[in-house]
Amino acid sequence: MHRFDGSSFVGQIPGTAPAIPGMFPNMLPLTGQQFGALPVMPVQAMTQQATRHARRVYVGGLPPSANEQSVATFFSHVMSIIGGNTAGPDSGDSVVNVYINHEKKFAFVEMRSVEEASNAMALDGIMFEGTPVKVRRPTDYNPSLAATLGPSQPNPCLNLGAVGLTPGSAGGLEGPDRIFVGGLPYYLTEAQIRELLESFGPLRGFDLVKDRETGNSKGYAFCVYQDLSVTDIACTALNGIKMGDKTLTVRRANQGISQPKPEQESVLLHVQQQIALQKLMLQPGVPATKVLCLTQVVTADELKDDEDYEDIMEDMRTECGKFGTLVKVVIPRPNPNGEPSPGVGKVFLEYADVDSATKARSGLDGRKFGGNTVIAVFYPENKLYQGEYEG
Structure with missing residues (x-):
């Protein structure tokens, strides 16, 4: 059997019987019948071996806290919730074996049946212990051979919404809109x-x-x-x-x-x-500066009237001054003759120090103004001083 990364064993789920060479959990033991001093492998064992490549799934991006037991418990539980157990909800765990490579943060999860492994493919992107994990076919998966063993696609009736996934998307990365x-x-x-x-x-x-x-x-x-x-x-x-x-x-x-x-x-x-x-x-190497540039706060129409403009300036000084000392507020206005004016729609804030600007960026970025989500980014100080308002 092929071993990955020089490993010499497959991690067993605590509580299961120890593996016998050439066997897998939940298999019937080798019969006592002998032929030429070699044990005869029962039909079930041969079936398990032949279908194993189609019953395993690769799970990548695991958090450091993951272990064989937690992965097995999680995927068995989730499979039950979405209706992915082909033997019914009371048939026991669908996961029969787990091997984890802790260094590379991935696992091979062996399912009870080919159909259940295909259903598990719909779990791509599911959150495990706060981390989204990838669910893929292993590299030894043989599509043409697997097609003779059972369904190769998840059941379309799975209740993926119960575990926070979008139904019918196999994790959202298939289809013509990919x-x-x-x-x-x-x-x-x-x-x-x-x-x-x-x-x-x-x-x-x-x-x-x-x-x-x-x-x-x-x-x-x-x-x-x-x-x-x-x-x-x-x-x-x-x-x-x-x-x-x-x-x-x-x-x-x-x-x-x-x-x-x-x-x-x-x-x-x-x-x-x-x-x-x-x-x-x-962009790499763009350091924090004393200047912030905000977008999605004002529109050109709001800046045309002098009184409205002064109200907006005062609001900016009051709200943005909560994060530190404001040295300057610049809000470019549209040209009365209708010609393009650089920077219209942006607000530039110069703080007395970088620390205040950093606090302001954290406090302002992502806030809602007029139904829009504000974007706050550091802006080169020299560009503001030179009156350059296009990033």
Whole structure:
């Protein structure tokens, strides 16, 4: 039997009978019948061996606290909740064996049947001890052989909503709306990439592809949005953006770049400024400064009237001054003649020190103003001093 990473044993779930070489838990013991001094393996044992590749699932991204017992208990419990037990809710645990590689934070979970293993594939992205884990087929999975052993796809009637997953998506990363995100700088973290992608809305599924040996990013990812109507908008807005020495390639995973429909153009324009600021946040080497740039706080129409403008300035001084001493508040106004004016819609805050600006960023970023979520990023001090209001 193939062993992974030089391991010489398979972790047993506490409470189960110890493994006998060539056997698995829940198997009948070898018969006492002898033939030429070799034990005869019963039909059940041979069946277990032949179906094992199709009954195991790979679970990646486990937290350090995970152990064989906790993984087995969790997946057996979840399978029962979603109705994934093919032998019925009172038939016992669907997990019969677990092997964990603690160093690389993954496990192989052996299910009781091929059908239950296929149902478990729907659990991709489920939260385990506060961490979303990946559920995949192991590398020794043979699709053509497995097709003769039982269903290879999850039952469409599984109650995935009971465990916080979106039904019918196999973890959210399948189907025509799956997006490929390539050209990602290797220094970006998963959280930073998600933050950029979620400018368009919450994600149903996200997977940053990593090297199995090193755990480092391979520079590309896949995602699916909860609202599938923003798929083309996100692809169009993000594709071609430069980040450091990289250029993003963002498209549907199974086809070329699609253009947004006419009715989506206003949404696309609305997020362009947000994307530019997210891009600024994700650039390497951009330190914390004394200056913050806020977006999604004011609109051009609100800045046209002098009295309204002064009210907004006073509100900004009062609210943003709670985090430290404000040296300057700059709110660019639209030109009366209608010509484009740089920075309209942004608010620039200069604090007396970096510490105050850092506190303000933490306190203001993500807050709701007028139904919109405010984005607060550090802004280069020299650009503010030179009157440059485009990031």
